[in-house]
Amino acid sequence: MSHVHLLAWILFAPLAAAVFNGLLALRSARVTVPVEGHHLRPIDRAVAGIGVAGPLVATLAAWTLAIDFLGRDRSLRLTELDLGTWFTMGQAHVSWLFRVDALSLVMVLIVTTVGTLIHLYSVGYMAGDQGFPRFFTWLNLFTFAMLVLVTARDLVVLFLGWEGVGVCSYLLIGYWFSDAAKAAAGLKAFVVNRIGDLGLLLGMFLLYWSMVPSGQASLDIDLLSAHVTKLSVPLATLAAVLLFIGAMGKSAQVPLHIWLPDAMAGPTPVSALIHAATMVTAGVYMVARMHPLYHHAPAALAFIGSLGALTALVAATVACTQTNIKRVIAWSTVSQLGYMFMGLGAGAFSVGIYHLFTHAFFKALFFLSAGAVIHALNGEEEVGRMGGLWSKLRITGPAFVIAAAANAGIPPLSGFVSKDAILVAAWHAHQPWWLAVGLLTAGMTAFYSFRLVALVLAGPARDKHLVEHAHEAGWTMTVPLLLLACGAVAAGALEWPHELGGTLWFSAWLEPVFYPSLAHGVHANPVVDLILTAGSVAVVATGAAVGWSLHARPGAPTGSPWTPLAGVWQAMRRGWFVDEALERALVRPVVFSSRAAAPFLDFLLGWMAKGVVGGLSMAGRGLAVAQSGLARHYAMAMLAGLVVLVAWAVLSGGR
């Protein structure tokens, strides 16, 4: 099969599945056949088959394409699918043009492979839910939108995928919509993302108008890439920052991160797929995709890296204090996204993408194994009622530990390799502060990862009754766990550091996309790298040991482990009050104007209009009479006026 056909299958197999399941969902929405236990109704079986088959076909096509690419020359690793024009703007036009190159293929492989596993997992996890067909519709549609996002060659088409994943995220966060709080979490996610989207839009506008004088205005990424090097640096910096504001929303960077922890209201497979492995990394991808622009705007890169470092640190502190199992992992995701931006900010685009790649495996695994724990405990998410699950969950338990260890950066797991690469890149970019923050955050990451492992799995059960009935999930859930665990362990081999005797295959793969000079790899001094690696391993080991030992003993507290810290602990627990601050600074003024200021303004306008009416009427007859009959009188007067006008015109005969 030709490359173009493979690309078509990758894109449209999930879309076809979404359409089929959508029809089934509509059909079944009004039929309330009671579901007994965790069983699949006949319609659910059909939905599950279609729902998994769609992404599976895309996965097979993607791997076929990848294998074929590997056998080709670097310059030939490219394929495009052209589906004509979407719309025209001025003299330019936007095309339905989809393209897979080395970078897009990495994203496609993540989205399809991890996505298929999560779809399979969902069959077990969502079994017995009344809205099963609806769930798979949104999940399939999400996969399609995400694939559009990572293969689009035009920024506007990318934006279609970008908003498409956003709306699927909204619908899936609020999937259990009968709970108003869950639906509201979806609303919050969408609106906060829209703030970022505005930045992205403005960035596009700036780039478009900067091209207009050349007569070649376009938002095609390839044309833009050639054009941006001719921009003045301040203009390029502004465009880069505006686009990055979009990335801040989607990829949850401070202060637009506030939606992501609340997004945990969605079912756990959604958290794994959308809010860990794929959608939230769209911002990282977009910045990497626009790398010529960012390369041309060093100040913007410095801003991105600094904000990434800040986000990594802040989110890690919050993750240390959470007691809801999903929220720990959510804040961890925010923190890891910060690392990715730190890598990009250092100019090491392939390293940032590599962390995105490993993170997709270990964070999806983290969420799915947490989901298996929640599933085993009948929906319990508070770690305060867990503990003692190691002996009960023989597959989920080890999977959870592997995920936590990879997240913490324990060698030789994949998380260690990619995080180490970022720290090294920060050092080589002459950003000692990023390195310091990165090291500190690495220690905290290890701390909260093993705190979570200890609280969930170790020791005696805190809630004996709950844990007693815990049971391992069925094969649809455990098989994805096993496969993702393999990925989380082995993905590190693709970029095993030079100084430890490895080869940087991943960077080499991306080299044709990013400038060879930017690919991390050619370091002058392996000794420095080795020292950095040793230092980070030491910090991680310390963090992990402290996190484990404080929480593994019986009766370990889920709150602050040290009394003097209690105050700060509370602040961290509440996310440093960013949510509250934004609520006061932004939401309340808008609500106030919507309820009071704007209606009052309209009242004033209406009052003034009445004054005008009064003035007009006084000239004529009494106010009351005129007002009550004004409309009718006006209608009459108007008709009469028209009659006179027409009569005059006709009689005057044109003179």
Added chain:
Amino acid sequence: MGETLTLPVWMLILPFVAAAVAALLPARAARLAAGAAMLGELGLGAAMVRSFRDQAELQSVATWPMLGLFGTNLRLGVDGLSLFLLVAGAALGLLAVVVAGAGRPASFHAWLLLFVGTMAGVLLVQDLLVFYVFWELMLLPALVLLLLWGDSDRRKATVPFVVVTLVGSLAMLAVIFAMGAEAHARTGAWNFDLDALAGVVTTWGPDARCWAFAGLILAFAVKIPLFPLHFWLPAAYTSAPLPAVILLSGLMAKLGTYGVLRIAMPLFPEQAVAWSPWLAALAVVGILHGAVLALGARDVRTVLAYSSFSHLGWIALGIFSLTAEGIEGALLQQVGHALVTAALFILAAWASERQGSTQLSRFGGMAATHPWLAAALVFSAMASAGLPGLNGFVGEFLILLGAWGLSPWAALFGGLGVVLGAAYLLWLLQRMLYGPVVEPAPSGRDIGVRELAVALPLLAMMLLFGIRPGLLLDRMKPWSDAYVLRFHPAASQAALPTGTH
């Protein structure tokens, strides 16, 4: 001299004839006749789209010698600006008749047809005095529908509506007569033909042109409505019967922006260029003010009314950007918004019927009890919020892109409407559809086959025009490309090089 009976002429005559017939029939037959007439009107519209050539010029021109007032030649025709507004008028007319239901008397249908007919007249005639006649006549069915069949607040709604319209219309009439008189003074004959007047007014001094432009803008701004002339809108939109609201919000509002594009700006291009930043600023204020009011509104119809106000601000912003991109977006959005606003008002009316209230505090959990209705509402709200892939996006994108061409600040503040728009639409959905099912629970069945027959074509078109906006835009583009050159005679060479595809 040209033809006298072209498709546009039939489109103009049909609604009036049908109205006269419907008025004489019993109610049931009148409804059938009205529906058949609107179907015929839609068929004529489709035929017109088929025969339309993608060019800037006025097409299917019919010239009626001596039939214009004062014996001038009356021209009718259609171009990229009016083509789809006419078709939308026919479609909305059909929709209005269908959703009017069987309970309405014959006169109701007759007035609906008159409303459609007068609006078709506004869109078709190229003679300013006849334009004015239709413009004023259009108000009559609107008022009658509001006063005779509106709900209890209708009187409160009528007064401000009439007053601002009156003031605006008087200003327009004065300007039109002044121009006609100028033509009379120069040539010895009254002439109100648009093309002829464009040459006439160039001899006026700057002050006179300024006042004339202001008068015209005032008349059109009332209809759009442009901030701060919007205060009549919420009461009118919420107390008028549903079929009238569909026509008011779906088409009559766009006749305001149509008038700006067709009459005010081409007659006074220098004033348009000079004033456009200020008018664009008013449009932006309207976008934000409307969105904020929609956020705070407690009645589902009020939310949609303010939403309509806010969306018309987008269209005005695109026009006043005076860029090719912005005007293309405005043309597209004129048609796109007609579709979305009609769908939202209809769906909201069905939901309110089942809930027994339009107060949002009485709603809750409808997604569980009426999943299909909920799905249709979510879909339409997403189209309204400008989700790419549905029909609101391309228009809004082009408008904001054009606004950046005028001033990045216009794009920034106008763009805040993107955020607020998502906020008020999702907040509306949240209160209507989500959360626990309220007591008393919404009654009645979910939407069935009959309602789907109304809703599905609308939803399908939202998707179709979202993915293939070229179906509309390609017809409009030659017109708007030629149009925008009038305002940038010098800059156009640099900004709009031809043939760079």
